[in-house]
Amino acid sequence: MWNWLPSDSHLAENDVPTEGHPPATTIVRASDLRRRFTTANIQPWLDHITLRHHIHPDHRLLLEKVCSHLVEWHQANRPLALVGACKLSPLPLFPPGWFVDKQQQNHGAYEGIAPSYIARFVPPYRLTRTAVPERWDEVFLKGLTVQYDIDPGMIAMATSTTPIYGLTMHYDERCGYSQLMLVMKKATYGNLETRLEQEIPTDYAKLRALALSITKSVKDLHWKYIHGNVHPRNILLNYADYVGELVDITFMQYNQTSTHWPHCRGGGRWPYVAPEAVAGKTLTTAADIYALGIILWQLVSRVTFPDNMLVDPFLYRIEPIPGVMREWEDLYTDCLNADPSRRPNAYTVYRRLQMLREDVPLNITTLQYIQQRRAEIQTFLAEHRQQANEPMLAEVGDHILTASVTRLVNRGLESYPSLVQRFTF
Structure with missing residues (x-):
């Protein structure tokens, strides 16, 4: 549809083909080139798949907007594509029956966030396009949350920054409708949170490389x-275990505008939610920098926050790391400043990371600290995993304790404890 024109406009009025003598050229009137594509032309198709797959009305509207945006974008960029200066990216809609063995990957389905799955891709025939998974490959199905308006341009933008194969639908028995999902490449090396739990670094080389790639994505x-919603599970390691890519458009909004946030203010994954969200202030890019500061701290400390049990504020405290490189500590300390106006921007963080030496081994006291924190947390997890059906949110005195899950709205956020301790700003 990227070069769509009305079917009756491909021939000029005086260019009528005769039997056995088709016209030598196709003439398009200038007035037709100015005619914009409208989704009225694909309503029969949309009606058909909506009825066949019982698509939720909100997701039907989103699909219509995505189609309209992609066609307009492709038509606008056609001249650049013809000279090789731009690549036009289609966004296929795969039948839901092509995905089997689905395994839910998050707890977000119970917190107002659409669930995501790992599944196997099993088309009934071989596909010749290169930008699709191989048959029986595992793929990641990212649920789209549309309780508020998702700009279709953000979905189209995501196709150019992350490995997205297309869209599909998933039937949700709880609501009785099918909902749209992004079909994405399963990260070869997993996500950053899994890596933090599995490895203990010996020097700053990989830490610096990871920090640079993550900060570049943010920048x-x-x-x-x-x-x-910047957090380690939203950072995928596709190309190497030291190259991170930031994904997820659930809470994304345009910079310098607040029109996207009224319905989900204070949402995201705690403790990565910036302090200014507690006061209900309009968020800026500084909110992402706060979350980035926690990740820079985690890259050294290797502490991760559980999503299946209440987070103990002392055990999971964010504190100065003994023996850490001074420049590294100064950087994440600046990012964690409670005043958003005093946090560095992403470009400044990137430049400061570039100036760090990478051939520096971790101090022995830093390694001992990592081992100590890991042992404390493993003991805590072993004790609490024996308790079935632990709540994800609980009032304890004046505080609300919570598991580290992504919520559309973090209710009572002002009563969540702060994990950031004893930093001097």
């Missing part, structure tokens, strides 16, 4: 967008 995004 590039901030030219136009605020991410709104």
Whole structure:
């Protein structure tokens, strides 16, 4: 549809083909070139798949908007594509029956967030396009949450920054409708949170490389967008275990605007939610920098926050790390400043990371600290995993304790404990 024109406009009025003598050229009137594509032309198709797959009305509307945006974008960029200066990216809609062995990957389905799955891709025939998974490959199905308006341009933008194969639908028995999902490449090396739990570094080389790639993703995004939910599970390791890519558009909004946030203010994954969200202030790119500061701290400490049990504020405290490189500590300390106006921007963080030496081994006291924190947490997890059906949210005195899950709205956020302790700003 990227070069769509009305079917009756391909021939000029005086260019009528005769039997056996088709016209030598196709003439398109200038007035037709100015005619914009409208989704009225694909309503029969949309009606058909909506009825066949019982698509939720909100997701039907989102699909219509995505189709309209992609066609307009492709038509606008056609001249650049013809000279090789731009690549036009289609977004296929795969039948839901092509995905089997689905395994839910998050707890978000119970917190207002659409669930995501790992599944196997099993088309009934071989596909010749290169930008699709191989048959029986595992793929990641990212649920789209549309309780508020998702700009279709953000979905189209995601196809150019992350490995997205297309869209599909998943039937949700709880609501009785099918909902749209992004079909994404399963990260070859997993996500950053899993890596933090599995490895203990010996020097700053991989830490610096990871920090640079993550910060570059944030820096590039901030030219136009605020991410709104930066955390290690949203950082995928596709190309190497030291190259991170920031994904997820659930809370993304345009920079310098607040129109996208009224319905989900204070949402995201705690403790990565910035302090200014507690006061209900309009978030800026500084909110992403706060979350980035926690990740920079985690890259050294290797502490991760559980999503299946209440987070103990003392056990999971964010504190100075003994023996850490001074420049590294100064950087994440600046990012964690409670005043968003005093946090560095992503470009400054990136430049400061570039100036760090990478051939520096971790101090022995730092390694001992990592081992100590890991042992404390493993003991805690072993004790609490024996308790079935532990709540994800609980009032304890004046505080609300919570598991580290992504919520559409973190209710009572002002009563959540702060994990950041004893930093001097």
